[in-house]
Amino acid sequence: MGREAKRAKQARRDKRKRAAGDSAGMPPFPEAEIERIWHAWNRAIAAGLMEDGAETKYHFTPDGKVLSVAVGKSGQVLANGERLTPSVAERLRREMPFLAPMVTFYESNQGAGRGLEGGPADGVMPLAPPCGPDAMPPVAPAAMGRAQEATHALVRAGKVAEGAGAMVVPSQRGVLVAVGGRDGELYANGKALTEAWAVRLRADLPDIASDVARLQVIRAEWLDAPPADRTRDLAGACTDPNCLGVH
Structure with a gap:
């Protein structure tokens, strides 16, 4: 049309x-x-x-x-x-x-990659009341240790500031740790959240694929603006009740 x-x-x-x-x-x-x-x-x-x-x-x-x-x-x-x-x-x-x-x-x-799926018909219509958060999976110490070490490597390389605000989302298969860099980049589990890395993370952590997609949206917005120090940008940016981040 x-x-x-x-x-x-x-x-x-x-x-x-x-x-x-x-x-x-x-x-x-x-x-x-x-x-x-x-x-x-x-x-x-x-x-x-x-x-x-x-x-x-x-x-x-x-x-x-x-x-x-x-x-x-x-x-x-x-x-x-x-x-x-x-x-x-x-x-x-x-x-x-x-x-x-x-x-x-x-x-x-x-x-979640669902576009307009499930949206109400045109006009003013009430949405179903939100349900409570899913049960939070336990954080595997080994997975958290690997994610933390990968983040510390970014700190040692000067890409991420010491004490940067982080989003920490537990998964049934591991954990997702995201931080904002001094160079305006968004890092997840130790790497810049490029499309290729996001695909890998969604495959490795399928139960929190929507969280990876949400971080991609944030990164896209960051990249629209001149590079800036994003050290604290993720502190308080997450409203997910299942997130363990430092907010």
């Missing part, structure tokens, strides 16, 4: 929603906000972030805020024309508190 055909389809759908909203005494449909987001998607297409005609979903709040999501060419979730990086997700939660659970849902989906 091309851009204009997609817009026409969306306009028809919007008209139906306006009619339904008017009859139920709902607030006016946010046409100006929808128009702004259409322009944001057009810019995303022009920038090569997504395919022209890619399917998008729209969620609305009673105060006229709109969250629109799609999957980009790289497989990353896009929200209102932007990559759903941690900083974008935090901003959207602040700007649209009513839709904060929806933002978190798509952020979690992205970390």
Whole structure:
């Protein structure tokens, strides 16, 4: 479906929603906000972030805020024309508190590689309440020792500062230790988190593959900016209740 055909389809759908909203005494449909987001998607297409005609979903709040999501060419979730990086997700939660659970849902989906899978239908719909954290596996002393030694080797090489804030996520098969480097790099278990190393980690630690993917998203955001000392960036960055990191 091309851009204009997609817009026409969306306009028809919007008209139906306006009619339904008017009859139920709902607030006016946010046409100006929808128009702004259409322009944001057009810019995303022009920038090569997504395919022209890619399917998008729209969620609305009673105060006229709109969250629109799609999957980009790289497989990353896009929200209102932007990559759903941690900083974008935090901003959207602040700007649209009513839709904060929806933002978190798509952020979690992205970390697990599920895109828009399982997302609610267009419109405002409640999400299922979050379940409690999974039982935390015990940390194998040998695995922790290997990860710590690999991190200490980075410290000795001058790539990571002594006492850098770390994320430590236990796995049934080992442990994941991530730190930010002085050079702006994100290191996991002693190596820069390149795509090849991430593939290896997901294969070795399949039960925490989503945590590896979440770290890849953070690294991608870091690489978008000039290199900076990331010594403390991962301290407090993780909200996973199963994480043992120094937060």
